[in-house]
Amino acid sequence: MLSTFTLLAALATFSNAAPTRRVTCPGGGVVSNQACCALYPVLEDIQKNMFADAGCADAAHTTLRVAFHDAIGFSTTNPKMGTGADGSIFLFGQQELGYDANLGVADAFNLEAPFIANHSIGVADFIQFAAAVGLTKCPGVLRPTFMFGRTDATAPAPDGTVPEPFQDAKTILARMADAGFTPAELVALLASHSIAGADDIDPTLSGVPFDSTPSTFDTQFFVETQLRGTLFPGTGGNQGEAESAVAGVLRLQSDSELARDNATSCLWQANVNNQALMASSFQKAFAKMQITGQDASKLVDCSEVIPQPPALSAADAKAFFPPGLSVKDVEQACATTPFPNLPTKSGAPESVPSIVQDPATQGPCDDDGTGCVANFTKSA
Numbered sequence: 273m274l275s276t277f278t279l280l281a282a283l284a285t286f287s288n289a290a291p292t293r294r295v296t297c298p299g300g301g302v303v304s305n306q307a308c309c310a311l312y313p314v315l316e317d318i319q320k321n322m323f324a325d326a327g328c329a330d331a332a333h334t335t336l337r338v339a340f341h342d343a344i345g346f347s348t349t350n351p352k353m354g355t356g357a358d359g360s361i362f363l364f365g366q367q368e369l370g371y372d373a374n375l376g377v378a379d380a381f382n383l384e385a386p387f388i389a390n391h392s393i394g395v396a397d398f399i400q401f402a403a404a405v406g407l408t409k410c411p412g413v414l415r416p417t418f419m420f421g422r423t424d425a426t427a428p429a430p431d432g433t434v435p436e437p438f439q440d441a442k443t444i445l446a447r448m449a450d451a452g453f454t455p456a457e458l459v460a461l462l463a464s465h466s467i468a469g470a471d472d473i474d475p476t477l478s479g480v481p482f483d484s485t486p487s488t489f490d491t492q493f494f495v496e497t498q499l500r501g502t503l504f505p506g507t508g509g510n511q512g513e514a515e516s517a518v519a520g521v522l523r524l525q526s527d528s529e530l531a532r533d534n535a536t537s538c539l540w541q542a543n544v545n546n547q548a549l550m551a552s553s554f555q556k557a558f559a560k561m562q563i564t565g566q567d568a569s570k571l572v573d574c575s576e577v578i579p580q581p582p583a584l585s586a587a588d589a590k591a592f593f594p595p596g597l598s599v600k601d602v603e604q605a606c607a608t609t610p611f612p613n614l615p616t617k618s619g620a621p622e623s624v625p626s627i628v629q630d631p632a633t634q635g636p637c638d639d640d641g642t643g644c645v646a647n648f649t650k651s652a
């Protein structure tokens with residue numbers, strides 16, 4: 273039998289629950305804030321025509337990288353370092369895409385610019401929205417949140433805001449700290465490199481993955497970067513490239529250093545075989561990154577527009593040592609906790625295939641910024 277107290281408490285809870293008004297958008301989507309309706313036509317278009325149901329593939333990787341490069345154009349100490357996630361990377365593409373650290377981001381301009389031109393939402397919002405939607409193609413990602421209503425840039429970010437793969441851990445951590453990110457948040461964000469690859473570090477190769485499973489947001493990236501480097505996927509010796517442990521996989525020098533630096537090695541190792549930690553810490557840090565430099569109080573929470581990502585199977589969530597490798601190949605860096613002992617994947621060592629490049633990433637915008645003309649007019 274319910275006590276009077278329980279009954280009164282239940283009634284109080286019931287009467288406090290304010291009814292939430294829901295708005296049905298023209299296409300049928302239901303949201304709490306009408307402003308979010310503007311995102312549905314964009315969602316439909318990019319799902320069908322930009323990501324084209326290709327899964328966690330090149331377009332999803334490309335949209336994620338540019339979202340970081342746009343957002344990190346910001347400093348908590350120097351207002352001249354940019355205004356964060358503000359679209360400046362495309363709005364001032366002729367300048368920003370010519371910076372060394374943005375080598376390859378021209379791909380994102382070619383991919384996204386035609387869609388930006390066709391929709392009324394701002395450039396900053398489009399970049400972050402496309403990245404969030406792209407992430408939902410990747411099994412293992414927790415549904416990203418999405419805040420809407422960013423202010424677009426009126427000036428470019430200067431050169432020097434984006435970390436470079438040949439910089440040491442100290443320099444990268446200092447740059448990230450200046451932009452407002454802790455070492456833990458940087459490591460969380462670098463889970464992105466589990467669904468990534470390089471085109472330009474080794475100019476003779478294209479789409480060389482950073483781990484052996486670039487189409488799943490799993491913890492293999494954190495395992496494989498901790499293994500002793502023994503080979504290069506190509507001829508090697510390129511600036512910003514370190515030896516990797518798996519044929520066909522490229523290791524960035526920056527990832528190699530952060531995996532071994534005192535400030536980050538234990539944070540790095542904590543992700544190994546801990547899918548829940550990697551996914552939740554990334555979700556949180558990514559939400560913060562997406563609104564860098566923006567006034568959060570002016571943004572509308574439109575997270576409900578973001579689709580649900582596919583689940584990672586229990587088998588795929590289990591980390592492993594690549595064929596032929598074992599815990600003996602680990603370069604232990606975290607001083608306080610031993611590296612987890614993982615099963616070795618059966619079979620002979622194979623070369624991991626490169627990521628197929630989306631032809632839509634080729635276009636008039638070149639890696640030196642020429643042709644990256646932002647001819648999308650936006651109504652304020």
Ligand code: HEM
Pocket residue numbers: 330333334336337340375376435436437438444461462464465467468469470471472473474512524526
């Ligand atoms: C220490 C900081 C970082 C450095 C030095 C770095 C460097 C790089 C480099 C050199 C590439 C390959 C570029 C090429 O050859 O085409 C790359 C790819 C990529 N990065 Fe990072 N990155 C960093 C952090 C991040 C963060 C925080 C994110 C996302 C939140 C991110 C997302 C990606 C993605 C998705 C790709 C693959 C792009 C593609 O396959 O098209 N990176 N990164």
